[in-house]
Amino acid sequence: SIGNRPQSGDYNIPSATASFYGYWLPSVRQLSAFVWAQEHQSLAEMASKPILYSCYSGSCPYRVRIALALKNVDYEYKSVEVLKEGGEPGDQLAIIEYLEEKYPEPRLLPDDIVLRAKVRAIAQLIASGIQPLQNVSVLRRLEAGKKLEWTTHFITKGFQALEAVLSKTAGKYCVGDNVTMADICLVPQVNVATRLRIDMTPFPTIMRINGALMELPAFKVAHPSRQPNVPDNYGDFTDLEKISK
Numbered sequence: 001s002i003g004n005r006p007q008s009g010d011y012n013i014p015s016a017t018a019s020f021y022g023y024w025l026p027s028v029r030q031l032s033a034f035v036w037a038q039e040h041q042s043l044a045e046m047a048s049k050p051i052l053y054s055c056y057s058g059s060c061p062y063r064v065r066i067a068l069a070l071k072n073v074d075y076e077y078k079s080v081e082v083l084k085e086g087g088e089p090g091d092q093l094a095i096i097e098y099l100e101e102k103y104p105e106p107r108l109l110p111d112d113i114v115l116r117a118k119v120r121a122i123a124q125l126i127a128s129g130i131q132p133l134q135n136v137s138v139l140r141r142l143e144a145g146k147k148l149e150w151t152t153h154f155i156t157k158g159f160q161a162l163e164a165v166l167s168k169t170a171g172k173y174c175v176g177d178n179v180t181m182a183d184i185c186l187v188p189q190v191n192v193a194t195r196l197r198i199d200m201t202p203f204p205t206i207m208r209i210n211g212a213l214m215e216l217p218a219f220k221v222a223h224p225s226r227q228p229n230v231p232d233n234y235g236d237f238t239d240l241e242k243i244s245k
Helices: 042-047 059-070 092-102 112-130 148-167 180-194 204-213 216-222
Strands: 051-054 076-079
Touching: 051 059, 059 092, 059 180, 059 216, 092 112, 092 180, 092 204, 112 148, 112 180, 112 204, 180 204
Parallel strands: 051 076
Antiparallel strands: none
């Protein structure tokens, strides 16, 4: 299995025989984005399809949904709320790599070892270098009135680094002309930036790639606006004071 299994009593989720869960930081008491885990193999084989515990809005479950769609994996979606204690699972990239090994086609990691390293580096730049600084658990520690400024600053700074990298690696997509794990990470991060109305004109490579990816069915179906229980005001993400209470 991947990581430590959370107790259903802690997170108010059912115990699933073939579900997927993530590794949770020790201080996290409530579920914030998704729970993805593989039970014992014999039980998993008995189940008709895996279960994805997910919320519509988080970048982490968004990435996993894209990967599942690209791999054409049929799964059961169970919606959970983003709860007030905050925190994000730290191993959604490990989950995607698990899917890559379990369902090898289409490939999300290149055969070439150098290109594979570039894909992983870009994915980590986004998932570890940009996203954690915008998490609700971080925003709650900031004084009122500073949250949007903080988030805009660090996303912009991260995109400056990302744009420089992609200018060297990109073809049609982040690394060459095939969709990879790097692209799976890019789209959710751009989604956050556009919802925050961050100026994206300094990042033409990022926006070109994002536009190309959003033409693909797997990225469309995984979009937060297509998920169950999405609120009517989903696009409004600028009131971070309210969101991060």
